[in-house]
Amino acid sequence: xxxxxxxxxxxxxxIEKGHVTWESPSNIALVKYWGKKENQIPANPSISFTxxxxxxxxxxxxxxxxxxxxxxxxxxxxxxxxxxxxKPKINIFFKRIEQYVPFIKEYAFKIETxxxxxxSSGIASSASGMSALALCVMSIEKExxxxxTATDFTNKASFLARLGSGSxxxxxxxxxxxxxxxxxxxxxSDLFGVKYPHKVHENFKNYQDTILxxxxxxxxxxxxxxxxxxxxxxxxxxxxKQAHDNLSKLIQVFKTGNLKSFIEIVESEAxxxxxxxxxxxxxxxxxxxxxxxxxxxxWTFRETSGLHLCFTLDAGANVHLLYPENEKQQVLxxxxxxxxxxxxNAHYICDNVGFGAKLISx
Ligand code: PMV
Numbered sequence: 001x002x003x004x005x006x007x008x009x010x011x012x013x014x015i016e017k018g019h020v021t022w023e024s025p026s027n028i029a030l031v032k033y034w035g036k037k038e039n040q041i042p043a044n045p046s047i048s049f050t051x052x053x054x055x056x057x058x059x060x061x062x063x064x065x066x067x068x069x070x071x072x073x074x075x076x077x078x079x080x081x082x083x084x085x086x087k088p089k090i091n092i093f094f095k096r097i098e099q100y101v102p103f104i105k106e107y108a109f110k111i112e113t114x115x116x117x118x119x120s121s122g123i124a125s126s127a128s129g130m131s132a133l134a135l136c137v138m139s140i141e142k143e144x145x146x147x148x149t150a151t152d153f154t155n156k157a158s159f160l161a162r163l164g165s166g167s168x169x170x171x172x173x174x175x176x177x178x179x180x181x182x183x184x185x186x187x188x189s190d191l192f193g194v195k196y197p198h199k200v201h202e203n204f205k206n207y208q209d210t211i212l213x214x215x216x217x218x219x220x221x222x223x224x225x226x227x228x229x230x231x232x233x234x235x236x237x238x239x240x241k242q243a244h245d246n247l248s249k250l251i252q253v254f255k256t257g258n259l260k261s262f263i264e265i266v267e268s269e270a271x272x273x274x275x276x277x278x279x280x281x282x283x284x285x286x287x288x289x290x291x292x293x294x295x296x297x298x299w300t301f302r303e304t305s306g307l308h309l310c311f312t313l314d315a316g317a318n319v320h321l322l323y324p325e326n327e328k329q330q331v332l333x334x335x336x337x338x339x340x341x342x343x344x345n346a347h348y349i350c351d352n353v354g355f356g357a358k359l360i361s362x
Pocket of ligand 1 (some may be wrong): 013028029031032033046101124126133165166168224227273314315
């Protein structure tokens with residue numbers, strides 16, 4: 001599908017003002033997106049579990065300007081407080097999406113946003129935040145053009161979210177979403193995320209994700225910088241091929257419910273992501289000593305308990321513990337007895353697989 005298919009052209013209606021609220025969750029990648037081409041096109045396909053409890057709630061209020069403006073007119077509030085330091089990122093987002101939703105120049109916006117997780121928890125709010133904002137913008141498009149189909153609405157919202165933050169395009173639906181063309185997964189595209197279309201075994205229903213907050217500080221290296229370091233990276237080509245192969249293997253794993261293979265793929269993906277960081281030039285390390293302590297404890301626990309707990313990492317030091325729902329009690333006991341000491345202020349967040357964004361009010 002060409003990107004021109006996403007350009008808004010018709011205007012059935014004219015709207016003076018209104019407001020809309022969406023909530024959108026975070027997601028955790030199983031096969032990681034790391035490396036991109038121009039215009040936020042991923043260097044390899046990725047797949048994620050959509051989360052349920054970690055989400056952003058955004059209200060977009062809009063009022064028509066007497067004349068279209070040269071600059072984007074908006075104010076942004078986080079938990080009720082004016083947040084001018086969010087403005088540059090939103091400006092870049094508006095600039096990238098303007099050709100697809102040109103009406104954004106015709107309105108003054110108030111963006112009010114809040115997260116269900118603490119802002120300084122090291123949990124990236126860009127996936128949930130950018131997807132919630134993209135959905136709000138699409139709700140305006142739907143007011144202007146009520147004939148848009150539900151599928152076109154979701155695909156375009158994901159397309160816009162991708163331009164804000166790549167992984168945000170995987171947050172709109174659930175419970176498993178792929179982004180990036182893969183030859184064995186029908187309907188996949190580099191332009192937007194799609195719900196995983198093939199069979200998923202019962203073992204993965206309501207899969208649990210407990211996030212251990214090892215380091216709540218700002219990351220020393222942003223993911224934008226990290227992605228760019230995959231250009232001229234000595235291992236890039238093999239890594240991109242590995243992601244395709246791991247996705248092919250996951251199709252089988254989802255079909256058969258083979259948790260042993262699932263663990264192997266997911267942990268290898270997490271460590272490969274960080275290996276790419278450590279072998280970039282300049283190189284960098286986002287794991288902390290406690291990240292490694294936790295990983296070692298997980299491996300010992302798995303060996304002795306025979307349970308199916310595994311870990312994954314995003315671009316930071318926090319550890320996501322993934323496990324089937326029927327092992328929840330034993331894993332929580334293990335976390336409380338052996339892992340909580342490695343978390344900053346003993347802080348961890350319990351989440352599970354969810355079903356995507358929701359319209360709260362319109
Ligand atoms: O969406 P970005 O640009 O913040 O990149 C996210 C990259 C990872 O979280 C490390 C991997 C992924 O696929 O989500």
